[in-house]
Structures are given as structure tokens and as C-alpha cells.
Amino acid sequence: MRTLGVDLAAATRKTAAAVIVWGSGTARLEHLALDVGDAEIVRLFGASDMTGIDCPVGxxxxxxxxxxxxxxxxxxxxxxxxxxxxxxxxxxRDTDRFVTARTGLIPLSVSADRLAHPAMRCAVIQAKIAVVHGPQARDGGGRLAEVYPAATLKSWGLPARGYKGRGGAEAQRLAEILDGLTEAAPWLDLAGHREQLAGSDDMFDALIASLTARAVAIGATLRPDAGHARAAVTEGWIHVPAGGLDELTGGLDGLPGTRP
Known part of the structure; x- marks a missing residue:
């Protein structure tokens, strides 16, 4: 199967995409790109089994x-x-409060913070996907799921803060987190992209989004319970891994909705 991770920004030049191909006990970073436009996101979505997008979907x-x-x-x-x-x-949103309660992290507000412009673009992309591939449930029940790399990293015991930016301290922090990730996931083949990932927090977040998409696909994320289900349908739902990195390499053979 293939998972797509998108770190969505308002500007195309700051938008990154990562595609991971999953095999038997292995995963390989097949595609990594920065400066990704809407048409390319829709194309990659169509070629992937599950997409994790780092942006509010509602x-x-x-x-x-x-x-x-x-x-x-x-x-x-x-x-x-x-x-x-x-x-x-x-x-x-309801999901923002849930994530804060579970992780201590406070997601940026989609309606009152810097996420407003990316969220508008995300809504347009969702509409473009709907035209070609059909509408996707905002709670992650289809092939598109909202993810939050900081919450994912924290759930896996990795540092979740201090790596965004162009300063020397941020670059060093990003390299250390990437080292921690590869040590915790020796089955992940970065396919020669390590230098790119260490040099771009956007690309790194796209990688984490793709890994989280795998967790969504195998049912290894925190899902909305009865108290959150209604809001998740309209507002969206941030999928946070419920288990460790090692669970991601479990087989999916025979599960519905996966591509051969």
C-alpha cells in the first residue's frame, strides 16, 4: 500500500508531500517533494490508499x-x-480540545490564527478531490485524514517542539529528531532523502504525516467516541497514533480499501 503525507501551507512553495510504500515489515520513502501544487496533491491522493494532511479539514x-x-x-x-x-x-474545534486533553499540546486555531489561510486552501483541495475521487469524510473514515505531526511525535516518545525555523538551533534539533525517528524505526528506508528531510521541517512534517496515515489505515489511531463523533463529521478529527512506531509494519493483506 501507499500512504501520502501532505504538510499543507497557504503558499505552494512551503507545501511538502511524502509518499511511503509499505511492504512486508518494511517501508520505503518513494517520493519526497517541496513546492507542491493543488493538482499534484490531487494526483498523489488518487495514487495512494490513505492520505494524512497536516491542516484542519473543517x-x-x-x-x-x-x-x-x-x-x-x-x-x-x-x-x-x-x-x-x-x-x-x-x-x-472539539478535536482540538481532545488533542490538548490527551497530549498537552494546543493546536493552532483554524478560525483565529495562522492556520486560516492554509485551511481555506485545504477546503478547495478537498473540493477538487471530491470532483475526481468523491467526497472524503472529515472524520478520517475515507481515504483522507487530518493529522498533527507534533501530536504524532509526542505519542511516539519523540521531541515535538523546537525544530521549526531556519536557525542553527532549529536545524540541529530537526537532525536529532530525525536520528531518533530512524533509530526507533529501523525498517524505514529513507531512500537517500535524509539530507533533504534534515534540511526542511516542511518535508519532515510531510514524512510524519505519511507515517500517521499508515496508522489511520490500520486502525491504530485514537478515534472519536460517541461524545465526539457528531462534531468530527462536520469539524474534522485529528488522528493521533494510539500505539508505537513498531505497530505500523503490521500486514494489511486482505483488508478492504487497500490497493494491490
Whole structure:
């Protein structure tokens, strides 16, 4: 099977993609690229069994009535979200709160932070995928799943912070995390891409997204329970691995939805 990981940015030049081919007890990084456009993401999605995208796939459910009330000059739908607690409902999704409770990490707000522009692009990409391959469930029940590399790294016992940026300290941190990853996953063949991964946190996050996509495909991530299922359908759901890296090499032969 093939898994695609996408580190999505508002700008194409900062968007990275990584494709991993999984065999019997092995995994090989088949494709790694930076400066990836929408058409290429749709093409790679079509050639992959599962895609993990590092970007929110939806917005808080509370945001729609709030904006609709404001647009229609209706005060009550807006006043329902008065105060700091109300604004938190507008800024963070159910899955964001779940991830914070489980990992201690606070995802950026899709509606009130730097993720807004990438999320708009992500919505367009989802529509482009839907035109060609059909709509994909936002809770990860199809072939597209939202992922959060920092949460994935933390769940695997690897450092999750301090590697983003172009400074010397960040570069050193990224190289150390990559070393830790390859030591923990000796079955992962980087196929000559180590230097690229060590030099780009975007490419590295795409690799982590692709690895997380594998965890989604084999059912090894934290899924929404009854209390979160409804919101996950509309807002999206961040898939965090429920087990270790060593679980990813388990076979998928005979499971529905996988390609030969």
C-alpha cells in the first residue's frame, strides 16, 4: 500500500508531500517533494490508499451561526458566544480540545490564527478531490485524514517542539529528531532523502504525516467516541497514533480499501 503525507501551507512553495510504500515489515520513502501544487496533491491522493494532511479539514460548528447572525444583524446568535468561553468555542474545534486533553499540546486555531489561510486552501483541495475521487469524510473514515505531526511525535516518545525555523538551533534539533525517528524505526528506508528531510521541517512534517496515515489505515489511531463523533463529521478529527512506531509494519493483506 501507499500512504501520502501532505504538510499543507497557504503558499505552494512551503507545501511538502511524502509518499511511503509499505511492504512486508518494511517501508520505503518513494517520493519526497517541496513546492507542491493543488493538482499534484490531487494526483498523489488518487495514487495512494490513505492520505494524512497536516491542516484542519473543517471549522468549529459554532462559527457558522455566529457569522450568520452577524451578517443578518441578528444579535442573539452572536450574543450566545459572549465572553472568553464563548470565543473559545468559535476558535477551537472539539478535536482540538481532545488533542490538548490527551497530549498537552494546543493546536493552532483554524478560525483565529495562522492556520486560516492554509485551511481555506485545504477546503478547495478537498473540493477538487471530491470532483475526481468523491467526497472524503472529515472524520478520517475515507481515504483522507487530518493529522498533527507534533501530536504524532509526542505519542511516539519523540521531541515535538523546537525544530521549526531556519536557525542553527532549529536545524540541529530537526537532525536529532530525525536520528531518533530512524533509530526507533529501523525498517524505514529513507531512500537517500535524509539530507533533504534534515534540511526542511516542511518535508519532515510531510514524512510524519505519511507515517500517521499508515496508522489511520490500520486502525491504530485514537478515534472519536460517541461524545465526539457528531462534531468530527462536520469539524474534522485529528488522528493521533494510539500505539508505537513498531505497530505500523503490521500486514494489511486482505483488508478492504487497500490497493494491490
Amino acid at each position: 471549522w468549529p460548528d459554532a462559527l457558522l451561526p455566529f457569522l450568520a447572525g452577524h451578517l443578518a444583524f441578528q444579535p442573539h446568535p452572536v450574543l450566545d458566544y459572549d465572553g472568553i468561553e464563548g470565543r473559545r468555542l468559535l476558535a477551537y
